[in-house]
Amino acid sequence: MPFSDAAAGRSPPPGAAMSAQPPAANAELPAPADRPPAGAAPAPAPAPELTLVIPTFNEAGNIAPLIARLQTALAGLRWEAIFVDDNSPDGTADALREAGRRDSRIRCIRRIGRRGLAGACIEGILAAQAPVAAVMDADLQHDETLLPRMFAAMGDGADVVVATRYAPGGEASSFGALRGFGSRFANGLAHRLLGVRSSDPMSGFFMLRRELVERLAPKLSSEGFKILLDILATAGRDVRVEELTYTFGVRHSGESKLQMRVLVDFAGLILAKATGGAVSLRFLSFAAVGALGLGVHLLALRLGLGFGARFEVAQAVATLVAMTFNFFLNNATTYRDRRLRGWAILPGLAGFYAICGLGAAANVGVAGWMFYQTSRWWVAGVAGACIGAVWNYGVSKALVWREPS
Numbered sequence: 022m023p024f025s026d027a028a029a030g031r032s033p034p035p036g037a038a039m040s041a042q043p044p045a046a047n048a049e050l051p052a053p054a055d056r057p058p059a060g061a062a063p064a065p066a067p068a069p070e071l072t073l074v075i076p077t078f079n080e081a082g083n084i085a086p087l088i089a090r091l092q093t094a095l096a097g098l099r100w101e102a103i104f105v106d107d108n109s110p111d112g113t114a115d116a117l118r119e120a121g122r123r124d125s126r127i128r129c130i131r132r133i134g135r136r137g138l139a140g141a142c143i144e145g146i147l148a149a150q151a152p153v154a155a156v157m158d159a160d161l162q163h164d165e166t167l168l169p170r171m172f173a174a175m176g177d178g179a180d181v182v183v184a185t186r187y188a189p190g191g192e193a194s195s196f197g198a199l200r201g202f203g204s205r206f207a208n209g210l211a212h213r214l215l216g217v218r219s220s221d222p223m224s225g226f227f228m229l230r231r232e233l234v235e236r237l238a239p240k241l242s243s244e245g246f247k248i249l250l251d252i253l254a255t256a257g258r259d260v261r262v263e264e265l266t267y268t269f270g271v272r273h274s275g276e277s278k279l280q281m282r283v284l285v286d287f288a289g290l291i292l293a294k295a296t297g298g299a300v301s302l303r304f305l306s307f308a309a310v311g312a313l314g315l316g317v318h319l320l321a322l323r324l325g326l327g328f329g330a331r332f333e334v335a336q337a338v339a340t341l342v343a344m345t346f347n348f349f350l351n352n353a354t355t356y357r358d359r360r361l362r363g364w365a366i367l368p369g370l371a372g373f374y375a376i377c378g379l380g381a382a383a384n385v386g387v388a389g390w391m392f393y394q395t396s397r398w399w400v401a402g403v404a405g406a407c408i409g410a411v412w413n414y415g416v417s418k419a420l421v422w423r424e425p426s
């Protein structure tokens with residue numbers, strides 16, 4: 022034990038007083054004496070057959086109990102666990118490194134400057150070594166004793182095994198009434214519109230073949246919570262889905278990160294998939310703001326005329342008022358996630374005026390052409406309005422509320 026002798030303060034040999042100090046012992050490196058002699062290294066452990074992928078954000082207090090439970094529940098399997106942590110401020114990654122020092126099956130992918138459950142799950146699955154991966158919460162809400170049965174169902178030929186809270190026998194008593202209803206309603210829609218055959222496609226507890234995700238990954242969304250629904254909807258009808266039921270527990274420690282957002286996400290995905298990606302939740306929001314803007318326009322026009330302004334003047338002022346109203350409302354709702362603040366609002370507003378001006382020209386042009394073609398005034402009017410809305414949306418999305426790069 023040469024290091025500990027030196028550290029114990031044995032006097033240095035004469036003439037060596039200024040020689041280098043031994044390196045400070047690093048608790049994470051094994052002491053040389055602990056290392057097996059060359060040639061006697063143990064055979065490498067065989068690859069795991071099951072990888073658990075566990076997204077975490079502020080779950081430090083749940084790590085130790087979760088790992089203890091996994092070690093018990095999975096005693097008969099060769100497994101590994103990949104935690105994907107979005108740099109939680111509560112030190113989740115430290116807790117994981119600590120756990121990994123005692124059990125090398127535990128690893129943590131630590132992502133800096135990124136957030137998002139779906140993306141975390143996809144990255145974890147892509148990093149999995151085993152051919153089968155399971156996703157579960159870190160908060161002990163998902164019953165880990167179900168894992169061996171899920172794994173057996175995979176062995177029986179399932180492509181995806183969903184641990185569901187709703188099929189007979191399952192229970193979601195820790196759900197609020199509204200959330201329970203919302204989930205059931207959304208599941209019905211997913212079934213009808215997307216052909217997703219699962220009684221709980223928003224479940225965060227499921228197992229699948231890694232290869233399925235490798236194949237689908239380029240098409241999956243990394244935003245939001247709807248990872249399983251996205252996988253099932255994208256995979257189409259030729260995946261074999263099995264379900265097992267369990268009782269959804271109460272969160273052990275920390276707090277839930279999702280409430281309404283799950284449902285909004287869900288509605289958005291259903292809309293996008295049902296319309297082949299043509300209509301997004303963002304576009305609907307933009308169109309609703311536009312409809313409100315029309316009301317504002319008419320109101321301003323009426324007021325202007327009431328004050329005795331000439332029609333052209335009142336119309337011009339009303340147009341400006343409506344565009345300004347639309348800009349600020351879109352900035353606060355449709356584009357809340359990329360909201361322009363401070364001085365950035367000025368060029369944004371100017372750009373928005375210019376884009377909407379061109380949109381109005383396109384609107385009138387298309388409507389005129391359609392009127393000439395069909396001579397039905399309302400068909401022409403609607404066509405013009407649609408072209409204008411799509412133009413305004415598409416161009417302002419690309420130029421005013423740009424996606425952060």
Ligand code: GDD
Pocket residue numbers: 075076077078079080105106107136137138141157158159160162223224225226246247276277278279280283
């Ligand atoms: N890496 C990462 N990044 N992990 C996250 C993030 C994030 O941005 N947000 C949440 N998590 C982790 C949490 O730490 C937890 O382990 C898991 O993802 C689920 O988050 P919870 O906050 O526990 O969600 P929940 O219990 O309210 O929601 C459950 O039901 C939803 C459907 O109703 C989960 O099972 C969800 O997966 C499920 O979609």
Ligand code: MN
Pocket residue numbers: 158160162272277
């Ligand atoms: Mn949870």
